[in-house]
Amino acid sequence: MPLPPLVSPGLPLTREQLARGSRHLLLVEIGVDGQRRLRNARVCVIGAGGLGAPVLQYLAAAGVGTIGIVDDDTVDVSNLQRQVIHGTADVGRAKVDSAADSIAALDPDIRVIAHRERLTDGNVDAIFSGYDVVVDGTDNFPTRYLINDACVRLGLPEVWGSVLRFDAQTTVFWGRAGVQLRDLFPHPPAGDEVPSCAEAGVLGALCGQVGSVMATEVVKLVTGSGESLLGRVLVIDALRGRWSEIPLVGNGRTVVPREEIRMSDVPVTTAPELVARLAARDAGTDEFLLIDVREPEEFEAGAIPGAVLVPLGSVLDGSALDALPRDQEIVVQCQVGGRSLTAARVLRGLGYDASNLDGGILAWYAAS
Numbered sequence: 082m083p084l085p086p087l088v089s090p091g092l093p094l095t096r097e098q099l100a101r102g103s104r105h106l107l108l109v110e111i112g113v114d115g116q117r118r119l120r121n122a123r124v125c126v127i128g129a130g131g132l133g134a135p136v137l138q139y140l141a142a143a144g145v146g147t148i149g150i151v152d153d154d155t156v157d158v159s160n161l162q163r164q165v166i167h168g169t170a171d172v173g174r175a176k177v178d179s180a181a182d183s184i185a186a187l188d189p190d191i192r193v194i195a196h197r198e199r200l201t202d203g204n205v206d207a208i209f210s211g212y213d214v215v216v217d218g219t220d221n222f223p224t225r226y227l228i229n230d231a232c233v234r235l236g237l238p239e240v241w242g243s244v245l246r247f248d249a250q251t252t253v254f255w256g257r258a259g260v261q262l263r264d265l266f267p268h269p270p271a272g273d274e275v276p277s278c279a280e281a282g283v284l285g286a287l288c289g290q291v292g293s294v295m296a297t298e299v300v301k302l303v304t305g306s307g308e309s310l311l312g313r314v315l316v317i318d319a320l321r322g323r324w325s326e327i328p329l330v331g332n333g334r335t336v337v338p339r340e341e342i343r344m345s346d347v348p349v350t351t352a353p354e355l356v357a358r359l360a361a362r363d364a365g366t367d368e369f370l371l372i373d374v375r376e377p378e379e380f381e382a383g384a385i386p387g388a389v390l391v392p393l394g395s396v397l398d399g400s401a402l403d404a405l406p407r408d409q410e411i412v413v414q415c416q417v418g419g420r421s422l423t424a425a426r427v428l429r430g431l432g433y434d435a436s437n438l439d440g441g442i443l444a445w446y447a448a449s
Contacts, residue, residue: 084305085305086118087214088119089121091118093117095190098120098144110307111300115305115306118305121146122147122213122303123149123213123214124149124214124215124299124303125149125211126148127217129164129176130164132242133150133152133166133218134164134165135291135292136292137184138184139292139293139296141188148191151198152176154176156171164176166179175197181195200227200228202227206235209232212237213303215232216239218242225269226269238254238255239262240298241295244283247319249316250315251310252315252329253298253310260311260329260331281417290319313329318397347429349436350439351440356449359385369409370389371385372388372412372414373414374415374421375393375415375416375420377390383442391404391424397427414437414445418438418439421438
C-alpha cells in the first residue's frame with residue numbers, strides 16, 4: 082500500500098517551475114501537489130560518488146527544493162567512470178563543490194547545502210535533523226551503520242543502496258515501520274571481509290541504474306505515490322541481466338551499542354581448515370559441499386579443486402536453492418570472503434548448514 086506523503090505541499094509553483102516540472106504534472110500520482118511537495122522537501126544525500134552522483138542529478142531534475150550533500154573527498158580521475166555529476170575539469174576539487182555547481186547548472190532554484198565533512202558520532206544527528214529523508218550512497222559498512230542508527234533515532238526514512246562489481250542491492254529502511262539495516266545485515270562484517278570498489282571493481286553504468294531507482298524511491302516517499310521498497314530488497318545482477326527481490330521483515334530490534342556488536346553471525350571455516358578438510362574429503366573421511374559464489378569468468382580463471390560454481394545472484398534470487406543439499410554441510414567461498422558471507426547468511430536463514438571461508442580463495446592459495 083502507498084505510504085502517506087512525507088512532505089506537505091510548499092508554496093505555489095512559479096511559471097518557471099511549472100514549465101520544468103510539466104511532465105510530472107501530467108502524472109496523476111504526482112500532479113501539482115506532488116510537485117509542490119518535492120519543492121518543499123529536504124533530502125540529505127550521503128556521498129557524492131558512484132551512487133550519490135546519479136541520485137543528486139535526478140533529485141535536482143525532479144525539483145527537490147533543498148538538497149544536502151555530505152562528502153569530505155575530492156574528485157579523482159578514476160571517479161569519472163561512474164561518478165557522472167563530476168567532469169574532467171573538476172579533478173582535484175571538493176566533491177560537494179563540484180556536485181553543487183552541477184545542480185545549480187541544472188536548476189538554480191534548488192538550495193544546496195554542502196557538508197564537506199566526514200560523518201561521525203558527534204555530528205550525524207545535528208546534520209540529519211534538518212532533513213526529511215536521508216539517502217545512503219556510501220561505500221563502507223561503518224558509515225552505513227552510523228547512518229542507519231541515526232535515522233532510527235531520529236525517525237527518518239532512509240533510502241539505501243550498495244554496488245560492487247556487477248551486483249547491487251537497494252531498499253528503503255524506516256525505523257518507525259520496524260525495518261532497518263540491521264534486519265538485512267544484523268552485524269557489520271570485519272574490515273577485510275568485503276572488498277571495496279577500488280579492490281574489486283564496479284560497473285559504472287550499474288551505479289546509474291541503482292542511483293535512478295534510489296532517486297525514484299525518494300520521489301515516491303515525498304509525494305506518497307506508488308509502492309515503496311520498504312520491506313523489499315531489490316537485487317540486481319547486471320552481468321546476467323536479472324532483477325529480483327527478497328522480502329525483508331523487521332524484528333523490532335533497537336539500535337545496538339557498538340561495543341555489543343559481534344563481527345559475524347555465520348560460522349567461519351579458516352583456509353588451513355579447508356585445506357585439511359579437502360584432503361579428508363578426498364580420503365573419504367569428511368563430507369561437505371564447497372560452493373564458489375563468484376562469477377563464471379572468475380571461476381574459470383582459477384578455482385579451488387572440487388568447488389561447485391553457484392553465483393551469488395542465483396542464491397539471492399533462489400534459482401540455485403533446489404540443487405543445494407539440506408542434509409549436508411555447505412562451505413561458501415568467494416574471492417576474499419565478502420560475497421560468500423552474504424550467501425552464507427541467506428542460506429542459514431533458510432535452514433541450510435552453511436559456513437563462510439574466511440579470506441576466500443586468496444586465503445586458500447596462501448594456505449595451500
